[in-house]
Each structure stands twice: as structure tokens, then as C-alpha cells.
Amino acid sequence: MVKRPVVGLTENIILLxxxxxxxxxxxxxRIDTGxxxxxxxxxxxxxxxxxxxxxxxxxxxxxGKTRRPVIKATITIKNLKITDEFSVADRKNxxxxxxxxxxxxxxxxxxxxxxxx
Numbered sequence: 001m002v003k004r005p006v007v008g009l010t011e012n013i014i015l016l017x018x019x020x021x022x023x024x025x026x027x028x029x030r031i032d033t034g035x036x037x038x039x040x041x042x043x044x045x046x047x048x049x050x051x052x053x054x055x056x057x058x059x060x061x062x063x064g065k066t067r068r069p070v071i072k073a074t075i076t077i078k079n080l081k082i083t084d085e086f087s088v089a090d091r092k093n094x095x096x097x098x099x100x101x102x103x104x105x106x107x108x109x110x111x112x113x114x115x116x117x
Contacts, residue, residue, distance in 0.1 A: 004109050005078040007031050008116030013098065014076040015040075017048040024048075028096060029077075033112055035101030038084065040073060041091035044098070050086075057087050075100075080108050 008031065015025045025048060037057060045051065053069040068087040075082055077100070084103050091097050105112070 004111050005080065006111045006113050006116060007078060007100075007105075008112070009114050010096065011077055011100065013100070015044070015048060015098065016074040016076070016081075018051070019049050027098060029075075029098040029100050030094075030096035031100050031105070031112055033102065033105065035099055036103065037070070038086045038101040038104050039068075039089050039091065039099040040071075040086040041094075041097040042088050043092065045071060045073070045086075045088050053088075054085070059087060059089075075104070077104070077108065078110070082107050 010028050010030055013027060013029045015027065017024055025044065050073050051071045053071055055070045056067050057070050058065050059068050068089055070085050070087050072083060073086045082104055084107055
């Protein structure tokens with residue numbers, strides 16, 4: 001049996017800057033199994049010079065549909081370095097600046113345990 005990495009509802013991650021001379025950012029991300037694509041706060045993406053925008057995605061929310069730019073970014077989570085797409089959104093009113101969605105969870109073959117703190 002293959003042992004898969006287990007994540008909780010929130011996880012410590014390291015967000016790598018596009019510019020190698022710039023510091024990376026260590027933070028807590030929200031795990032969201034209902035989100036098909038991971039998301040990052042626009043201010044944080046700008047601070048770390050992430051980009052360029054590779055496409056746009058239509059995101060369904062309670063308030064309706066919105067178009068969001070999508071970038072590639074690299075994170076380290078549970079000692080796995082993963083590069084994948086993130087939608088860029090204004091998350092300043094959210095508790096967590098990064099949301100980890102299904103795309104990252106599948107790539108890392110993570111299992112989600114809501115009892116893990």
C-alpha cells in the first residue's frame with residue numbers, strides 16, 4: 001500500500017517567488033476540496049512578482065460569475081514542491097491569502113483529514 005500525504009483544512013505552505021533573489025513567503029493556506037483551481041491573493045502575487053497571466057478563467061461565486069486571471073506558481077506543501085495554476089483574486093477580506101484546490105491536491109495525491117490541525 002502506498003502511503004499518501006495527509007493534509008488538514010489548513011496547511012503551512014511556502015510560496016516561491018518568481019525572482020530567485022527575492023524571499024519566499026511562508027504562510028497558512030486554506031484547503032478547499034470544492035475548488036477546482038487554487039487561488040492566490042492579487043497583492044501577494046504582485047509582491048512575489050508571479051506571472052505572467054497565462055489565461056483567464058470564469059469562476060462561479062454566490063454573487064455570480066467573474067473572470068479571473070490565471071498564473072503558474074510554485075508552492076511547497078508537506079515537503080512536496082508543486083508548480084500549477086492559480087487564479088488571482090482579491091482575497092484581502094479572506095482569512096487565508098492562498099486557497100489550495102483540487103488541482104494541487106490531485107497533483108500531490110493528498111488525502112484530506114478535517115481532524116488534522
